[in-house]
Amino acid sequence: MKKLLSGIVSFAVMISVSVSAFAATGEISVKNNINGSEPITYTYTEKSGQVVKSVKTLMTKLSDLSKEDSVIQTLTVTSKNADLPVSVKLRLEIPLESDTQTGPQEAVSTPSPDEYLALDYYDINVIDASGNKIYSDEDAMNDDSQNTYRDIPLGIMNESRNDENQIFNIEISVDDNVKSSVEKYANKLDWCIVTEAVNLSTAQPVQSIAPTATPSVTVTTVPTSTPQPTEESAEVKEDKDGTVTLSKGKFLVGRDIDEGRYTMTGEGKVHVYTSEDVLKTSIVLKKKGSKNTGVEKYVINLQEGETIEVDNDTVLTPYEASKATAKPTSSPKVSSSSSSKATSKPSSTSEKSNPKTGDNMPVTTLISLSVIAIGAVIFIEIKKRKND
Amino acid sequence: MKVKKILTLIQVLLILFIVVCCIFVGKYFYDCKNAQVEYENLQDVVEKYPRVDASGNYIEERDDNGILLSYSNLYKQNNDMVGWIKISDTKIDYPVVRSKDNEYYLHRDFSKNSQYSGIPFMDYESQDISSNYIIYAHNMKDGSMFADLLKYEDKSFYDSHSTIIFDDLYERGEYQILGVFTTKVGANNEFRYHDYANITDGEKFSEYIKKVKELSCYDTGITAEYGDKLITLSTCAYHTSNERFVVVAKKIIK
Numbered sequence: 239m240k241k242l243l244s245g246i247v248s249f250a251v252m253i254s255v256s257v258s259a260f261a262a263t264g265e266i267s268v269k270n271n272i273n274g275s276e277p278i279t280y281t282y283t284e285k286s287g288q289v290v291k292s293v294k295t296l297m298t299k300l301s302d303l304s305k306e307d308s309v310i311q312t313l314t315v316t317s318k319n320a321d322l323p324v325s326v327k328l329r330l331e332i333p334l335e336s337d338t339q340t341g342p343q344e345a346v347s348t349p350s351p352d353e354y355l356a357l358d359y360y361d362i363n364v365i366d367a368s369g370n371k372i373y374s375d376e377d378a379m380n381d382d383s384q385n386t387y388r389d390i391p392l393g394i395m396n397e398s399r400n401d402e403n404q405i406f407n408i409e410i411s412v413d414d415n416v417k418s419s420v421e422k423y424a425n426k427l428d429w430c431i432v433t434e435a436v437n438l439s440t441a442q443p444v445q446s447i448a449p450t451a452t453p454s455v456t457v458t459t460v461p462t463s464t465p466q467p468t469e470e471s472a473e474v475k476e477d478k479d480g481t482v483t484l485s486k487g488k489f490l491v492g493r494d495i496d497e498g499r500y501t502m503t504g505e506g507k508v509h510v511y512t513s514e515d516v517l518k519t520s521i522v523l524k525k526k527g528s529k530n531t532g533v534e535k536y537v538i539n540l541q542e543g544e545t546i547e548v549d550n551d552t553v554l555t556p557y558e559a560s561k562a563t564a565k566p567t568s569s570p571k572v573s574s575s576s577s578s579k580a581t582s583k584p585s586s587t588s589e590k591s592n593p594k595t596g597d598n599m600p601v602t603t604l605i606s607l608s609v610i611a612i613g614a615v616i617f618i619e620i621k622k623r624k625n626d
Numbered sequence: 627m628k629v630k631k632i633l634t635l636i637q638v639l640l641i642l643f644i645v646v647c648c649i650f651v652g653k654y655f656y657d658c659k660n661a662q663v664e665y666e667n668l669q670d671v672v673e674k675y676p677r678v679d680a681s682g683n684y685i686e687e688r689d690d691n692g693i694l695l696s697y698s699n700l701y702k703q704n705n706d707m708v709g710w711i712k713i714s715d716t717k718i719d720y721p722v723v724r725s726k727d728n729e730y731y732l733h734r735d736f737s738k739n740s741q742y743s744g745i746p747f748m749d750y751e752s753q754d755i756s757s758n759y760i761i762y763a764h765n766m767k768d769g770s771m772f773a774d775l776l777k778y779e780d781k782s783f784y785d786s787h788s789t790i791i792f793d794d795l796y797e798r799g800e801y802q803i804l805g806v807f808t809t810k811v812g813a814n815n816e817f818r819y820h821d822y823a824n825i826t827d828g829e830k831f832s833e834y835i836k837k838v839k840e841l842s843c844y845d846t847g848i849t850a851e852y853g854d855k856l857i858t859l860s861t862c863a864y865h866t867s868n869e870r871f872v873v874v875a876k877k878i879i880k
Contacts, residue, residue, distance in 0.1 A: 310705045312691055405691050592811050592820045593728045595764045596862035599654050608647040611640045618633050
C-alpha cells in the first residue's frame, strides 16, 4: 500500500514537473542605455494576462527635464523563450496610495483631478532603432475616461517565436498646456512596462465578413483615383480628408493606398509585409475601451511596395489629419501633409518665412567708423597744438 | 580757451566711441573663434571614425541604438542632431540639427547656448519621409558656416567640387550638385524654395526640380527624378538685400 501511495505521489510530482517544464514561460528584460545599470527582468506565462512591471528606476533622464526642453530615454526590451507573441506597452500610472485618514473599507484614496491631469503632463514620442516614430503624442486620441493610467503601445514582439531585442527611444517633454501645479503629481507617476502574451490566431473576436458581399471598390468623394485593392474581395474607402477604410483583404501601398504615415484604428489583426514579402510588423487592434487584447491605435509608416493585410475593417488616418484642427485640404493625398513635426506651424505655404541667415553684425561699418574717429582725434590734436 | 575745451570733449567722446567699437568688433571675432574651436572639437569626435577604410569600403560601425558610431556620442549630447554636412576645401564641416521651428538654432550653438553664428539646421518640415532636406546656415563674414557656399557662384569651383557629403545619423550619403541659384525674398519673382521642405509626391518634386534648373546660374547637366533624395543648402547672399544663395544636390550613394 505504501509503495502504491509513494508511486502515485512520485507520478503526480513527475507530471507536475513535466507540465511546468513545458509550460510557456516567457522572460522579459528591460534595461536603459546607462552602462552598469541593472536590467529589470521578469517572467510570464500565457495565463498571466497583463503583467505590469515598474521601470521607473530606469527612467533616469526624467530628472534632466528641469534643465532640458526634452530628453530621450532609451530602453531596450528583450523578450526570451516566448511561446507566443507578446504585446508591449509603456504605462504611466497614478500610484494608488493607501489613505491613512480613511477606514479600512476605503483603504485606497481616489485620485484628485490634478492627479488625473498629471497623466497628460508629459508629451511622449517613441522612436524605434531605425528612427521610425512608432508613437506620437500629437496624434494620440483624447481619452476622457478617468483611467488611472495611460498606455503607450510599443508594438508586438516575438512574432517569430525567436528571442527578440527592441530598442525604444522615448522622447519626453513637458506639455506646456498642462498647468505647472500638476508637476508634483507627474513626478510621482509610476512608469511601467506592460506585457501580455497575444495569441494571434485565436485572441481576437473578429467579426466575420459575409462571403456573399459583393466585391467592389468604393471611392466616396475622391474623383482623382480609383483604388484597386490587391484582392478582389477587399475594399478601400477613402474620405475627402484622406482617411482610408480597409475591409478584410490585402492591399498594396502605392497602388491601393498612398504611401505615408498613418494612425491605424479598428479591430482585428493587421500584418504589414515589406516589398520583399518579409513580415515588417503585426498589430492586434481593438476597439476603444475594449477589454480584449491589443492596442487601440498604432502609428505606422507605410512605404511604397509594402503590403498590408487586415482581417477586419481597419481605418488608416493620415498622421496629420488625425489631429488637424484646420479644415482638411481638398487633396486626398496623404503624403502632402504627412509627418510634419512642428504641428503648431501652419503647413500652408503663405505663412512660412525664409529664415534670415545673413550676418547683420555691422563689423565693416564699425571698423570704418573707428578709423575715421581715430583720424578725427589726431586731426583735433594737431589743430589744438597748432593753436597753442 | 572755450574752443579748446570743446575740442577736448569731442576727442574724449571719439575715443570712447573707438573703444566701444573695438570691444564690439573684438567680441564678434572672439565669439566666432570660440565657435570655430567648438566645431573643431566636434569634428575631432567625428573623425575618430573615418568614413572610408583603407580598402575604400564604407565602415558601418553602429551603436546599440543603430546610430553610426561617428555620430552617436554627439547625438547623446544633443538629440536634435540629424546629420553632418561637409564640403571639401571649404569651412563647411558641421553637424546639422533640426528643431520644432526654423528660429531656434539661428543663434544657438550645438550645446544650445546663445551664439550669433548659430549652427546649420534642417527645415522643421524636412522629416525623414520628405524627398528634400533643406539645410540653412548663416553666411558669416568671418567665412564660417555657409559663407563658402557662395564659392559655387564660380563654375570652375563647381567643376572641381561637384559633390557634397551629408550623412544622416544612420546612413552615409554623397550628393551630386544639380543646380545653384539665387532668389530674392519678397520679390515678385521670388522662388519660395523653402515651401518645398516636405516633398512627398512626384508632382511637387518635378515642379521643384524644374524651377531649380530654370534658375540655376549654370547648367550642371545633372537632373533628378522622383525617388531621388535631394539636399538643398541655403544661406544669405549680399548681392542685394534679402537675397538667398541656394545649392541643390541629389543623393548618389545610398
